[in-house]
Amino acid sequence: MKIHLKDYCVAEGEDIDLKKRPTRVDPVYKSKEQYKEILATHVEDLSELHRMHYASSKYAVLIIFQAMDAAGKDGAIRHVMSGVNPQGCQVFSFKHPSAAELEHDFLWRTTRDLPARGRISIFNRSYYEEVLIVRVHPGILHAEGIPDARHHDARLWKERYRSIVDLERHLHANGTRIVKIFLHLSKEEQRQRFLARIDEPDKNWKFSLADLEERKFWKEYRKAYEECIGATSTKDSPWYVVPADDKDNARLIVSQIVVEALKGLKAHYPKATDERIAQLQVIRADLTADT
Secondary structure (H helix, E strand, C coil), X not given: CCCCHHHCECCCCCCCCHHHCCCCCCCCCCCHHXXXXXXXXXXHHHHHHHHHHHHHCCCEEXXXXXXXXXXXXHHHHHHHCCCCCHHHEEEEECCCCCHHHHCCCCCHHHHCCCCCCCCEEEEECCHHHHHCHHHHXXXXXXXXXXXXXXXXXXXXXXXXXXXXXXXXXXXXXXXXXEEEEEEECCHHHHHHHHHHHHHCHHHHHHCCHHHHHHHCCHHHHHHHHHHHHHHHCCCCCCEEEEECCCHHHHHHHXXXXXXXXXXXXXXXXXXXXXXXXXXXXXXXXXXXXXX
């Protein structure tokens, strides 16, 4: 079964209703063995594409993952990017801001970790938290100390959406390609995964009471995601809403998204100039004579 990425891509200006978007679709694999084969092919493709991306050093790539708790961000990153050379790829996780970070504008702490040309940066959560968790929990906005900031003022969030879109347009114009993935999990599937984290000893460390507390704000988070995705999905930097109830299927869709993004760079290994080829032949002669 072919993966049609347009089924998951959000068009610029599109109104989003996550209740109408599936959290589970027919899998693109017929068995566990076929899943492993497809993923291995994607990982191999990514490895080769990343080598050319790194060697050409023309573009930078930023991959953003956002999701509800237990949606599988960590697993997707681990499995999909398993074949990528760590030398050219870094993962950054953004949790509660530090005191120093709160003294700066809301984009400051993440822009420090943007990728250089030839590199890939993966944001496990990102500056989008500033229009998600901050919107759901007014106390965080108050802690940011923004003059005259009012949580219920719609203009505040529209201004933040505009700041984000402007940032991403600036990055795109200067050679950074942005891939934005929302892992769309159902509330029931989250409940089952939370229970598994409690019942399986080796997963106990993954669960905390804070996770259960955040679950109480499910509707508020869904609304925040709907407005955020609708306001910030653009032609150059669209959002992909990936059904996440089936982890394996989600990983195959995510890996296909990343593969297509890197293919779109049309990267290739740098071609040696005539001068460079002549220089290499001199070096070859010296090495051949050095016995």
